[in-house]
Amino acid sequence: MRIQTFEISGPVLVNPRRFGDTRGWFSETWNKQALASAGLNWPDFVQDNHSFSAPRHTLRGLHYQRPPHAQDKLVRCSRGVILDVAVDARKGSPTYGQHVAVELSAETGAQLYVPKGFLHAFLTLTEDCEVQYKCTDIYAPDCDGGLAWNSCGIDWGTDAPVLSDKDAQAPSFADFETPFQFEG
Numbered sequence: 001m002r003i004q005t006f007e008i009s010g011p012v013l014v015n016p017r018r019f020g021d022t023r024g025w026f027s028e029t030w031n032k033q034a035l036a037s038a039g040l041n042w043p044d045f046v047q048d049n050h051s052f053s054a055p056r057h058t059l060r061g062l063h064y065q066r067p068p069h070a071q072d073k074l075v076r077c078s079r080g081v082i083l084d085v086a087v088d089a090r091k092g093s094p095t096y097g098q099h100v101a102v103e104l105s106a107e108t109g110a111q112l113y114v115p116k117g118f119l120h121a122f123l124t125l126t127e128d129c130e131v132q133y134k135c136t137d138i139y140a141p142d143c144d145g146g147l148a149w150n151s152c153g154i155d156w157g158t159d160a161p162v163l164s165d166k167d168a169q170a171p172s173f174a175d176f177e178t179p180f181q182f183e184g
């Protein structure tokens with residue numbers, strides 16, 4: 001398993017090992033002990049999510065859950081290719097408002113860890129994308145929030161993504177009063 005960190009503290013790119021043979025390959029997509037051995041002692045995951053997006057350029061996000069149900073997420077693309085983005089929304093962070101953007105694909109199996117305090121969104125780069133992600137807290141609709149996909153200076157490579165009605169009406173990041181605090 002290879003680990004990559006970013007100039008923005010918090011997000012981590014995990015590349016699980018794949019064992020190939022004449023049939024195909026096998027991979028441990030999540031192993032708590034292996035992650036701990038790599039120094040990644042994340043909170044326990046309590047919920048797995050799986051979404052399917054048929055149209056290319058479907059954009060889901062920028063989403064977050066407020067405390068007390070803020071979520072860390074471990075995101076992977078199990079069909080197709082996505083651009084996965086995490087925006088630093090931690091008050092006091094030296095990288096507040098900045099983001100990491102990485103391509104995740106079924107082909108590579110790479111996974112992005114999105115800590116609480118970050119907004120999360122992805123854009124599908126192929127049709128029929130499946131995204132699976134582990135969360136460290138349960139779905140809490142009363143704590144669920146979203147901000148406009150085009151309000152954080154992210155170069156999505158399209159100006160006309162397919163959005164849910166909720167995402168199409170989301171407020172700007174500029175007006176966001178973040179509930180998250182940078183903890184160094």
Ligand SMILES: Cc1cn([C@H]2C[C@H](O)[C@@H](COP(=O)(O)OP(=O)(O)O[C@H]3O[C@H](C)C(=O)[C@H](O)[C@H]3O)O2)c(=O)[nH]c1=O
Pocket residue numbers: 049051060061063064073120121122138139164
């Ligand atoms: C997130 C979630 C949703 N739902 C229900 C609520 C709606 O009836 C339906 C679709 O929800 P939503 O439109 O919020 O789904 P996405 O637009 O994919 O939202 C997700 O996309 C971005 C990328 C995220 O990081 C979040 O995990 C999440 O906000 O699933 C549930 O029952 N449980 C859940 O955990």
